[in-house]
Amino acid sequence: MQNYLTDDRAHLDRILETVLAEARNFLLGLDNRPVGTVVPSSLDLINIPMDGLGAGRALEIFKERYEPWLSGSAGPRYFGFVTGGVTPAALAGDWLTSLYDQNALGSTESIAPQIELDTIALLRQLFDLPDQFTGAFVTGATMSNFVGLALGRQWIGRQHGVDFAQIGLSHNAPVRIFSGTPHSSIYKAAAMLGIGREAVTNISCLPEREAVDMTALEAALQSQNGQPCIVVANAGTVNTVDFDDLQAIARLKSRYEFWLHIDAAFGGFAACSSKYRHWVQGLAMADSLTVDAHKWLNVPYDAAMQFTSHLQLQAEVFQNAAAYLGTEVSHSNFVNLTPENSRRLRALPAWFTLMAYGTHGYTEIVERNCDLAHWLGQKIGASKAFALLSPVRLNGVCFTLAMRGNSPTMNDIQRYLKLLRNSGRVFLTPTVFKGIPAMRVSVTNWRTTQADIEVAWVAIQQTAKRTHA
Numbered sequence: 001m002q003n004y005l006t007d008d009r010a011h012l013d014r015i016l017e018t019v020l021a022e023a024r025n026f027l028l029g030l031d032n033r034p035v036g037t038v039v040p041s042s043l044d045l046i047n048i049p050m051d052g053l054g055a056g057r058a059l060e061i062f063k064e065r066y067e068p069w070l071s072g073s074a075g076p077r078y079f080g081f082v083t084g085g086v087t088p089a090a091l092a093g094d095w096l097t098s099l100y101d102q103n104a105l106g107s108t109e110s111i112a113p114q115i116e117l118d119t120i121a122l123l124r125q126l127f128d129l130p131d132q133f134t135g136a137f138v139t140g141a142t143m144s145n146f147v148g149l150a151l152g153r154q155w156i157g158r159q160h161g162v163d164f165a166q167i168g169l170s171h172n173a174p175v176r177i178f179s180g181t182p183h184s185s186i187y188k189a190a191a192m193l194g195i196g197r198e199a200v201t202n203i204s205c206l207p208e209r210e211a212v213d214m215t216a217l218e219a220a221l222q223s224q225n226g227q228p229c230i231v232v233a234n235a236g237t238v239n240t241v242d243f244d245d246l247q248a249i250a251r252l253k254s255r256y257e258f259w260l261h262i263d264a265a266f267g268g269f270a271a272c273s274s275k276y277r278h279w280v281q282g283l284a285m286a287d288s289l290t291v292d293a294h295k296w297l298n299v300p301y302d303a304a305m306q307f308t309s310h311l312q313l314q315a316e317v318f319q320n321a322a323a324y325l326g327t328e329v330s331h332s333n334f335v336n337l338t339p340e341n342s343r344r345l346r347a348l349p350a351w352f353t354l355m356a357y358g359t360h361g362y363t364e365i366v367e368r369n370c371d372l373a374h375w376l377g378q379k380i381g382a383s384k385a386f387a388l389l390s391p392v393r394l395n396g397v398c399f400t401l402a403m404r405g406n407s408p409t410m411n412d413i414q415r416y417l418k419l420l421r422n423s424g425r426v427f428l429t430p431t432v433f434k435g436i437p438a439m440r441v442s443v444t445n446w447r448t449t450q451a452d453i454e455v456a457w458v459a460i461q462q463t464a465k466r467t468h469a
């Protein structure tokens with residue numbers, strides 16, 4: 001064994017203690033860490049050390065070369081994208097995932113696949129989904145949408161008597177996708193699946209809304225003349241956190257042939273609160289359903305769930321035909337159900353956080369985050385410096401700069417957001433809503449408190465003064 005391997009193996013305690021000290025420092029400083037850093041534009045070339053350096057020295061170099069430029073995105077005032085943090089229990093689960101290094105592909109030598117099944121069961125209860133939904137962990141909502149659309153594609157083939165997974169896409173059976181305000185990852189998934197981005201047709205939305213206009217959706221379905229298609233319903237859009245009328249869409253299934261995929265990447269968590277549950281009535285009517293974990297569940301990145309009530313179709317698409325892997329279709333034979341073959345025990349952080357904080361823990365996080373978004377929305381709405389572009393429905397605030405009657409340009413927004421980020425206190429991301437350059441706040445982190453939102457509001461106002469000056 002190489003010297004450093006021997007040495008590190010003998011002194012594993014020391015390495016773990018160094019990492020623990022680093023973890024302590026990082027977590028203690030997280031609330032005050034700058035939300036975004038200005039990363040050096042070019043790092044000098046790095047060379048692989050011939051004889052290695054050992055884990056201790058590698059850690060030192062890491063700390064010098066990269067650590068100061070890590071963002072506080074896991075902290076309480078990072079409101080960009082839809083970014084959650086990591087609960088203490090989720091962190092424990094994530095560390096243990098690496099420690100145990102189990103392959104959760106579904107073979108029988110480890111209980112790992114059962115842990116994943118148990119976690120899916122916990123999540124089914126959290127979101128009040130019926131038992132016929134099976135599920136699996138994938139790396140993010142994009143991959144969950146990918147799986148959902150892959151199932152929709154396979155289902156369309158089946159309506160035409162064609163097994164797409166077996167013979168490839170057939171020209172005679174076009175796959176079309178209708179959606180009001182699909183997330184960009186729907187186009188990406190369509191591209192990866194050979195369905196094509198152009199197969200996604202945007203249906204008009206209600207005035208001033210990102211929720212689909214049911215009359216327009218029905219007209220699109222009618223124009224299919226009985227040809228099966230996919231409808232992507234959106235439960236929580238990233239700009240204004242708007243929701244399609246899921247129940248009304250599901251009711252259309254009695255008259256039109258379509259696969260219903262629901263993208264509830266973060267909006268699905270509305271189910272955790274009796275105040276907001278009405279937004280996701282009908283979630284259980286999905287043929288396939290996306291819910292992210294590294295957003296509102298507050299587990300570390302690479303985790304989302306995909307749910308479906310069509311396990312057999314899933315196995316048709318993702319079957320990994322190899323004698324030594326087996327061909328059994330079961331809920332826990334993940335190698336035959338997901339894009340990956342070998343896969344980490346991605347469910348463990350979710351298992352830990354769900355067991356640690358329970359249903360009410362998530363109700364509290366969701367309601368607190370939403371209260372804070374409403375508080376900020378009210379302040380912004382009442383301020384002359386800003387214009388609120390949409391009512392606050394859940395945990396998002398979409399607004400823009402009020403500029404003497406004119407809309408700001410995207411340059412104005414970018415300049416404002418750069419100044420705001422450089423304040424170190426709050427991070428937002430830009431967007432365009434109904435043609436208006438704008439920005440958005442997403443409150444998704446378990447750490448965020450009233451004190452944080454007040455600090456953010458001060459920074460948001462001060463930055464507006466500086467921009468207008």
Ligand SMILES: *Cc1c(COP(=O)(O)O)cnc(C)c1O
Nearest residue numbers: 140141142183185236263265292
């Ligand atoms: C974030 C998000 C996605 C993509 O999720 P990733 O986890 O980044 O892959 C898809 N849909 C919606 C509605 C989202 O909010």
